[in-house]
Each structure stands twice: as C-alpha cells, then as structure tokens.
Amino acid sequence: MPAAGVVTIVAVVLIVLALVYYLLNTILQLRAINQGLDEVIASVGEIVEKSAPVNDVVGDINANLDAAVSALEGLLVKKAGMVDAVGLVDGLYPGAAAAGFRDFPESREIEAPRISEVYTRGTLTLARLGREAPIALGNPAGPAIRDPAYGSAAARTLYSAERPSRSPVIGTDAPVVYEPPKPVRTGRFRRS
Amino acid sequence: MTLWWIGNAVLLLAVLPVVVYLLHNVLSAAKSIVPSVGQIANAAAAGSKDLDATALLLTTQDQVRQTVAGVAAYGGSLDVILDDAEER
Numbered sequence: 001m002p003a004a005g006v007v008t009i010v011a012v013v014l015i016v017l018a019l020v021y022y023l024l025n026t027i028l029q030l031r032a033i034n035q036g037l038d039e040v041i042a043s044v045g046e047i048v049e050k051s052a053p054v055n056d057v058v059g060d061i062n063a064n065l066d067a068a069v070s071a072l073e074g075l076l077v078k079k080a081g082m083v084d085a086v087g088l089v090d091g092l093y094p095g096a097a098a099a100g101f102r103d104f105p106e107s108r109e110i111e112a113p114r115i116s117e118v119y120t121r122g123t124l125t126l127a128r129l130g131r132e133a134p135i136a137l138g139n140p141a142g143p144a145i146r147d148p149a150y151g152s153a154a155a156r157t158l159y160s161a162e163r164p165s166r167s168p169v170i171g172t173d174a175p176v177v178y179e180p181p182k183p184v185r186t187g188r189f190r191r192s
Numbered sequence: 193m194t195l196w197w198i199g200n201a202v203l204l205l206a207v208l209p210v211v212v213y214l215l216h217n218v219l220s221a222a223k224s225i226v227p228s229v230g231q232i233a234n235a236a237a238a239g240s241k242d243l244d245a246t247a248l249l250l251t252t253q254d255q256v257r258q259t260v261a262g263v264a265a266y267g268g269s270l271d272v273i274l275d276d277a278e279e280r
Binding site for chain 1: 196208211212215216222225232233240253263264267270275276277
C-alpha cells in the first residue's frame with residue numbers, strides 16, 4: 001500500500017474518532033436535557049393543576065367584596081348624606097374624595113368637607129349614635145341611660161374638669177374658617 | 193499520486209479541524225443548556241410549592257362570605273337604628 005493510502009486511512013480514522021467522541025458526548029448531554037425537561041413538565045403540570053381554581057375563587061371573593069362595598073357605600077350615603085359621607089371617607093383615607101364612591105359617580109364632584117380636621121376619627125359616628133340614635137328610647141331593658149333630648153348634659157359628666165366648648169361648626173357658615181385644604185393624594189380608599 | 197497527497201493534506205489540515213470545530217461547538221451548546229434546564233426545573237418546583245397555599249383560598253372565600261354576611265347584618269341593623277340623612 002502506498003504511503004498516501006496509509007495517510008488517507010489515518011485521516012479518515014481520525015475524523016471518525018472525532019465524530020464518535022463529540023457525538024457521544026452530545027447524546028449524553030441531550031439525554032440530560034431530556035431528563036431535566038421531564039422534571040420541568042411535571043412541575044409545570046402541578047402549577048397548572050394548583051392554579052386552575054384560583055380564577056373562580058378570586059372572582060367569587062371579589063364579587064362578594066364588591067357587593068359589600070356597594071352596600072356600605074349606599075348605607076353611608078343614605079345615613080350621612082352625600083357630602084358628609086364624602087368628607088368622612090376623605091378624612092379616613094386622605095385623597096379618597098377624588099375617587100368618589102363607585103356607585104355614586106356624582107360624588108367625585110363634591111368638595112369634601114374637612115371633617116377629619118375638626119373631629120377625630122369616629123367622633124362623628126359616636127356622637128350621632130349617642131345623641132340621635134333612637135335605640136335608647138326603645139331599649140327593652142329599661143329607660144334610656146342617656147336622655148336623647150339632653151344628651152350633652154350626660155356627656156358633660158364624662159369630663160373630670162371643665163368640658164371643652166361645644167363641637168365646632170363646620171361648613172361654609174362656620175364661624176371659624178380654616179385655610180383651603182391641601183391636595184393630598186397619598187391614600188386610596190379602594191382599588192380602582 | 194500528487195493529487196492524492198494534496199487530498200490527504202486537505203483532509204488533515206482542513207476537513208478534520210473544521211469537523212472538530214463544529215462538533216465542539218455543538219457539544220458546548222448542549223452542555224450550556226443542561227444547567228439552564230436544571231434552573232428552570234428548580235424554579236418550576238419552587239413555583240409549584242408556592243402554590244400549595246392556593247388551597248387556603250377556599251378558606252378565604254368562605255371567610256369572606258361570612259364576613260360580608262356579617263357586614264350585611266350590621267348594615268341592616270344600622271339602617272334601622274340610624275335616621276336617614278334626608279329625614280334629619
């Protein structure tokens with residue numbers, strides 16, 4: 001055999017050896033990839049299975065919360081009036097007046113009275129419950145503890161020292177006019 | 193004979209390096225995929241584990257219903273107790 005033939009055979013053998021080495025390694029890597037993808041598919045299947053009912057459950061929760069928000073907004077507006085309701089909510093959640101009530105689009109146009117600057121939180125509601133609620137009149141346990149007609153006299157007994165002057169008057173006819181409110185956009189009353 | 197030697201030279205100096213180069217790149221690409229697949233598998237497993245808490249959504253759903261029912265009951269009582277704004 002001529003020397004050129006031997007060199008040719010050696011070259012072909014080298015090429016075949018290179019092919020075998022690299023292709024075998026590539027096959028091993030591809031099998032590892034295949035095994036990894038099997039694990040991924042299993043985990044993704046679990047994710048799909050576990051997240052399947054989330055949409056319905058969250059939708060139901062949101063529907064219930066929406067109904068509660070609508071009912072509470074309606075009750076607040078019915079009992080406090082639109083203006084006071086907006087002022088009360090804005091006092092609790094500064095900036096919420098701009099968003100208004102969801103079921104009362106006209107509430108966005110109302111300039112919120114600054115109830116929170118005059119009354120502490122809950123004072124307005126407590127005062128209304130204490131002075132105006134007819135529950136004391138119809139109490140089956142006995143006569144009313146507080147006379148609804150002279151509720152302020154009963155309230156005065158709560159103070160050990162001289163009771164502060166009467167509750168301040170708010171509104172456009174108030175004797176004390178405060179500076180214009182600063183626009184506040186730090187809080188959110190509810191999601192949009 | 194000369195052409196044969198030239199062919200041998202081309203085979204050894206051109207074809208063999210090119211084959212090795214190409215196969216080496218294929219192997220490198222395949223090797224680089226393996227850790228990525230491993231990371232994806234770990235992330236998917238962690239995501240699946242995180243979703244174990246979704247079963248608690250059913251409890252949340254039930255509690256929200258009860259809370260809303262309680263709020264509705266309180267609202268109904270307040271509606272009776274308090275005067276309407278228009279009546280004052």
